[in-house]
Amino acid sequence: MATRIAQRRERLYVDGEWLESENALSVSDLAEGGTFAQVAAAGPTEARDALAAAHEIKPELRETTVVERANWCETIAEGLREREEELAEVIVREAGKPIASARGEVGQAAERF
Numbered sequence: 001m002a003t004r005i006a007q008r009r010e011r012l013y014v015d016g017e018w019l020e021s022e023n024a025l026s027v028s029d030l031a032e033g034g035t036f037a038q039v040a041a042a043g044p045t046e047a048r049d050a051l052a053a054a055h056e057i058k059p060e061l062r063e064t065t066v067v068e069r070a071n072w073c074e075t076i077a078e079g080l081r082e083r084e085e086e087l088a089e090v091i092v093r094e095a096g097k098p099i100a101s102a103r104g105e106v107g108q109a110a111e112r113f
Helices: 044-062 066-082 084-095 099-112
Strands: 008-010 012-014 017-019 024-028 035-040
Touching: 012 044, 024 084, 066 084, 066 099, 084 099
Parallel strands: 008 035
Antiparallel strands: 012 017, 024 035
């Protein structure tokens, strides 16, 4: 694999903002051993805030057209395809899968969007 993913700490994304969290979960590196990332773990407050933000935007989203929603899905799919190697390497490390299988998983995710 050409690209190495540095150990990193991921934050929470709630209501359009990246937030730090006191709690984190370690992501094991099944391909090479050890830990390759820490991901923020939402507590009750962060979960309530995320649900409140989702509930608040619901009426606005209800008014969007099918075409707008389809465009959002295509944008997400394009992003997945653009980051295929990075995402595949994360899957290799997290799940211990062969790189070809991980690339296929990313491709399938993009296709489904």
